[in-house]
Amino acid sequence: MEGTxxxxxxxxxxxxxxxxxxxxxxxxxxxxxxxxxxxALGGGLLVTGASILVxxxxxxxxxxxRESLAGRYxxxxxxxxxxxMGWFIFSEVMFFAAFFGVLFYVRVISVPELGNFSHKLLxxxxxxxxxxxxxxxxxAPYEAMSAWGLPAINTLILLSSGVTxxxxxxxxxxxxxxxxxWGLGGTVLLGTLFLVMQxxxxxxxxxxxxxxxxxxxxxxxxxxxxxxxxxxVLLGTVILFVVWMRVLKGHFDAEHHFAFEAAAWYWHFVDxxxxxxxxxxxxx
Amino acid sequence: xxxxxxxxxxxxxxxxxxxxxLAATNHKDIGTLYLWFSFTMxxxxxxxxxxIRAELFQPGLQFWQPDLFNQLTTLHGLIMVFGAIMPxxxxxxxxxxPLMIGAPDMAFARMxxxxxxxxxxxxxxxxxxxxxxxxxxxxxxxxxxxxxxxMGMGMDLxxxxxHIMGIxxxxxxxxxxxxxxxxxxxxxxxxxxxMFAWASLITAYxxxxxxxxxxxxxxxxLTDRHFGTHFFNAAGGGDPVLYQHVFWFFGHPxxxxxxxxxxxxxxxxxxxxxxxxxxxxASMVYATSSIALLSFMVWAHHMFTTGMPATAQLFFMYAxxxxxxxxxxxxxxxxxxxxxxxxxxxxPMLFAIGFVCLFTVGGLSGxxxxxxxxxxxxxxxxYVVAHFHYVLVAGALFSLFAAVYYWFPxxxxxxxxxxxxxxxxxxxxxxxxxxxxxxxxxGLAGMPRRIPDYALQFTSFNxxxxxxxxxxxxxxxxxxxxxxxxxxxxxxxxxxxxxxxxTLEWQLPSPAPYHSFVEAPxxxxxxxxxxxxxxxxxxx
Ligand SMILES: [Cu+2]
Numbered sequence: 001m002e003g004t005x006x007x008x009x010x011x012x013x014x015x016x017x018x019x020x021x022x023x024x025x026x027x028x029x030x031x032x033x034x035x036x037x038x039x040a041l042g043g044g045l046l047v048t049g050a051s052i053l054v055x056x057x058x059x060x061x062x063x064x065x066r067e068s069l070a071g072r073y074x075x076x077x078x079x080x081x082x083x084x085m086g087w088f089i090f091s092e093v094m095f096f097a098a099f100f101g102v103l104f105y106v107r108v109i110s111v112p113e114l115g116n117f118s119h120k121l122l123x124x125x126x127x128x129x130x131x132x133x134x135x136x137x138x139x140a141p142y143e144a145m146s147a148w149g150l151p152a153i154n155t156l157i158l159l160s161s162g163v164t165x166x167x168x169x170x171x172x173x174x175x176x177x178x179x180x181x182w183g184l185g186g187t188v189l190l191g192t193l194f195l196v197m198q199x200x201x202x203x204x205x206x207x208x209x210x211x212x213x214x215x216x217x218x219x220x221x222x223x224x225x226x227x228x229x230x231x232x233v234l235l236g237t238v239i240l241f242v243v244w245m246r247v248l249k250g251h252f253d254a255e256h257h258f259a260f261e262a263a264a265w266y267w268h269f270v271d272x273x274x275x276x277x278x279x280x281x282x283x284x
Numbered sequence: 285x286x287x288x289x290x291x292x293x294x295x296x297x298x299x300x301x302x303x304x305x306l307a308a309t310n311h312k313d314i315g316t317l318y319l320w321f322s323f324t325m326x327x328x329x330x331x332x333x334x335x336i337r338a339e340l341f342q343p344g345l346q347f348w349q350p351d352l353f354n355q356l357t358t359l360h361g362l363i364m365v366f367g368a369i370m371p372x373x374x375x376x377x378x379x380x381x382p383l384m385i386g387a388p389d390m391a392f393a394r395m396x397x398x399x400x401x402x403x404x405x406x407x408x409x410x411x412x413x414x415x416x417x418x419x420x421x422x423x424x425x426x427x428x429x430x431x432x433x434x435m436g437m438g439m440d441l442x443x444x445x446x447h448i449m450g451i452x453x454x455x456x457x458x459x460x461x462x463x464x465x466x467x468x469x470x471x472x473x474x475x476x477x478x479m480f481a482w483a484s485l486i487t488a489y490x491x492x493x494x495x496x497x498x499x500x501x502x503x504x505x506l507t508d509r510h511f512g513t514h515f516f517n518a519a520g521g522g523d524p525v526l527y528q529h530v531f532w533f534f535g536h537p538x539x540x541x542x543x544x545x546x547x548x549x550x551x552x553x554x555x556x557x558x559x560x561x562x563x564x565x566a567s568m569v570y571a572t573s574s575i576a577l578l579s580f581m582v583w584a585h586h587m588f589t590t591g592m593p594a595t596a597q598l599f600f601m602y603a604x605x606x607x608x609x610x611x612x613x614x615x616x617x618x619x620x621x622x623x624x625x626x627x628x629x630x631x632p633m634l635f636a637i638g639f640v641c642l643f644t645v646g647g648l649s650g651x652x653x654x655x656x657x658x659x660x661x662x663x664x665x666x667y668v669v670a671h672f673h674y675v676l677v678a679g680a681l682f683s684l685f686a687a688v689y690y691w692f693p694x695x696x697x698x699x700x701x702x703x704x705x706x707x708x709x710x711x712x713x714x715x716x717x718x719x720x721x722x723x724x725x726x727g728l729a730g731m732p733r734r735i736p737d738y739a740l741q742f743t744s745f746n747x748x749x750x751x752x753x754x755x756x757x758x759x760x761x762x763x764x765x766x767x768x769x770x771x772x773x774x775x776x777x778x779x780x781x782x783x784x785x786x787t788l789e790w791q792l793p794s795p796a797p798y799h800s801f802v803e804a805p806x807x808x809x810x811x812x813x814x815x816x817x818x819x820x821x822x823x824x
Contacts, residue, residue, distance in 0.1 A: 014307035018398035026405035029444035098500030137519030214512030217521030
C-alpha cells in the first residue's frame with residue numbers, strides 16, 4: 001500500500017451533515033442551560049438535540065462507510081485516519097488529566113491545608129482525613145467505596161476485555177473471521193457487563209453508603225472520575241458494537257480495518273484510565 | 285498501487301448558492317467563512333470594548349450599571365479570544381496550509397466544515413446570554429470561582445458555549461496537524477516547510493493539549509453550580525484557588541495559541557519585503573517548539589497574589605522569564621532578517637514591522653509582570669490590561685491584518701488599495717498607542733481593572749484612552765471598506781504580486797484555483813518553504 005506513491009487524495013463532496021451536527025449541538029447546549037435552570041423548554045430541546053445528533057451520526061458515518069466500501073480510501077487516507085484517532089485520544093487523555101490533577105490537588109494540598117492550625121478558627125472540627133468526612137459542606141455522613149469488591153471485579157472484566165479485543169485483532173489479521181466475530185462479541189459483552197456492574201456499584205453507593213456527588217471532596221472526585229470514565233466505556237462499547245455489526249456483515253479485511261483498530265485503541269485507552277482510577281480513586 | 289479509481293475526484297462542479305457555504309468541503313471556502321465570521325466577532329467584541337471605554341471616559345456611572353459593565357468586559361474578552369482571534373488564525377491556516385505544502389485540501393474536509401459551523405451556534409449562545417434573567421456571565425473572561433459558581437443562567441450558557449467552541453477548535457486542530465504531517469507534497473520536508481506551517485502545527489498541538497482542560501474546569505464549575513459538588517468550595521474540602529490552577533494550565537498556553545501563528549505569519553512577510561531569506565530558520569523552529577513546551581510550566585505566574593509558597597513563586601517566576609529567551613531569539617532573527625535587506629514598505633510589511641516593535645513592548649511588560657515582587661503590586665491593575673492588549677491587539681491582530689493584506693491578492697485575485705491600507709496601518713498604529721499606552725501609567729498608579737468607576741486622579745489618562753479607543757475602532761471601517769471595495773474593483777493581481785515572495789502558494793495563479801494541487805507536485809524546497817523547483821501539480 002504505502003510502497004508506491006499515491007497521487008490523489010480523497011476530498012469528499014459537499015455535505016450537509018456538519019451543519020446538521022451544529023444544529024444538534026446548539027439545541028443540546030441551549031437545552032442543557034435551560035433544563036438545568038428549570039425552564040420547561042429545556043428538556044424538549046435536549047431530546048431534540050440528542051435525536052438530531054444521533055441522526056447526524058448515522059448519516060455521516062454511513063457516508064464514510066459507503067465511501068470506504070466503494071474503495072475510495074487508500075494508504076494516505078488510512079494514514080490520516082490513524083493520525084487523527086491518535087490525536088483525538090490525546091485530547092481525551094488531557095481531559096482526564098484535568099480531573100486527576102484536581103484529585104491530587106485536593107488530596108495533597110487543599111484538604112491537608114484546611115486541616116492545619118491556621119484554619120482551626122474557621123472550621124474548628126475539621127479533620128484532614130481521606131475520605132474527608134468533616135467540613136460544613138458535608139451535611140450527611142457517608143461511607144467510602146471499598147476497592148476489593150465490585151471495583152476489583154470490574155478491573156478483571158476490563159482487563160479481560162483488553163485480551164478479547166486483541167484476540168479478535170489476531171483473528172482479523174490471520175483471516176479467521178470466526179475468531180474475529182467471537183472476540184469482538186465477547187469484548188462488547190464484557191463492556192456491557194462492566195457498565196451493568198458500575199450501575200450496581202452506583203446504586204450500592206447511593207442507597208447503602210449514602211455516597212453522593214455532594215459528599216464533599218471524596219464524593220465529587222469519585223463520581224466525576226468514575227462517571228466520565230463510565231461514559232467513555234459506554235461510548236467505547238457502542239463503537240465496538242458498531243464495528244462488530246460491520247464484521248458480521250463481512251466488512252474489513254487484513255489490510256483495511258481502520259475502524260476496528262480505532263475502536264481497539266479507544267478501548268485500550270479507556271482500560272488504562274480505569275487502572276489509574278482503580279489505584280488512585282478506589283485503592284490508595 | 286494504481287490510483288485512478290475515483291474518477292470523479294476533483295471534477296465535481298463548483299457548488300453554487302447557499303450550499304457552497306452551508307455544505308462546504310473546500311478549504312478555501314471554509315477559510316473564507318472563518319475569516320468573515322471572525323471579523324464579525326471582532327466588530328461585536330469591539331462594540332463591547334467601546335461600551336467599556338464610553339463608561340470609563342469619566343469617573344462615576346454614566347451609561348451602564350456595574351453589573352452590565354462587568355458583563356461587557358467578560359463577553360468582550362471571551363468573544364475576542366474564542367470568536368475573533370482563534371478562528372481568524374484557523375481561517376488563515378485553512379486557506380494557506382494546503383497551498384503552502386501542496387495538499388489538495390485539508391485532511392478531513394467534512395470535519396473541517398463542522399469545526400466552522402459549530403462556531404456560530406456557540407457565539408449565538410454567548411450573545412443570547414445577555415437576554416436571560418441575570419444577564420450574561422460577569423465574572424471576567426477567566427470565569428474565576430467563586431464568582432462563576434454563583435450568577436445566573438448566563439453562566440451556564442457561557443459554559444456550554446465554551447464546550448462547543450472547544451469541540452470546534454480541537455477538531456480544527458486535528459485537521460491542521462494531520463494535514464501537515466500527512467499531506468505535504470513530495471520534497472516538502474518538515475525542516476524545509478514554511479514557518480507558518482510550523483507555527484500552525486505547534487499551535488494545534490497546544491490547542492489539543494489544553495482545550496480539554498478548559499472543558500474539564502468549566503464542567504466542574506457547572507457541577508458546583510447545580511449538582512452540589514465542592515470543587516471550588518472549601519466547605520467540602522475544595523479550593524477556589526484550584527480553579528485558577530486548572531484554568532491557567534489552559535490559559536497560559538492559550539496565550540501562545542494566539543501568538544505562535546502570528547510569529548509564523550511575520551516570518552513570511554518580513555523576508556518577502558526585505559528580499560532576504562528568513563534569518564535562522566532552524567532556530568525559529570526550535571524557538572517555537574521551546575515556547576510551546578515552556579508554556580505548560582508557567583501557569584501560576586497569574587497567581588502570585590494567591591498565597592503560594594515562596595518556592596513556587598520563585599519557580600514560576602524563573603520559568604516565565606525563561607520564555608523570554610526563545611522569544612528573544614525570534615525577535616533578533618526578525619531584526620537580522622531586515623538587516624541590510626532591500627526593504628520596501630507595503631501595507632503587510634508595515635503591519636509586520638508594527639507587530640515586531642509593539643509585540644516586543646508587550647513582551648517586555650510581560651517580563652516585568654513575571655517578577656513576583658513586582659506583580660504583587662501590579663496584579664489586576666491596568667498595567668496588566670495594557671500588557672495583554674499590546675500582545676493581542678498590536679500582536680495577534682496586527683499580524684492578522686498583515687496576513688490579510690499579504691495574501692488578499694492570492695485569495696481574491698485582486699489587489700487591495702495600497703493607499704487605504706497604509707492609512708489603515710498608520711491610523712491603527714497611532715490610536716492603538718493612544719488607547720493602550722496610558723494604561724501602563726494607570727496601572728502603575730494603582731487603577732484596578734474591571735471596574736466601571738474610578739478615583740478622580742485617573743481621569744485624564746482614561747479620557748485619552750477612550751478617545752483613542754473610539755478612533756481605533758472607527759479606523760477598522762477603513763479596513764472593511766478597503767476589502768469590500770477591492771473585492772470588486774481592485775486591480776487584477778498577478779500570480780506573484782510580491783517580488784520577494786517564494787513560498788508555494790505564489791506559484792499558483794491568482795486567485796488560487798478552486799481545486800488546487802488535486803495531484804501533488806514534485807517539489808524542490810529551500811528553508812522556510814522557498815520553492816526552488818516544481819514539477820507537475822494539477823488544478824481545476
Ligand atoms: Cu501566562
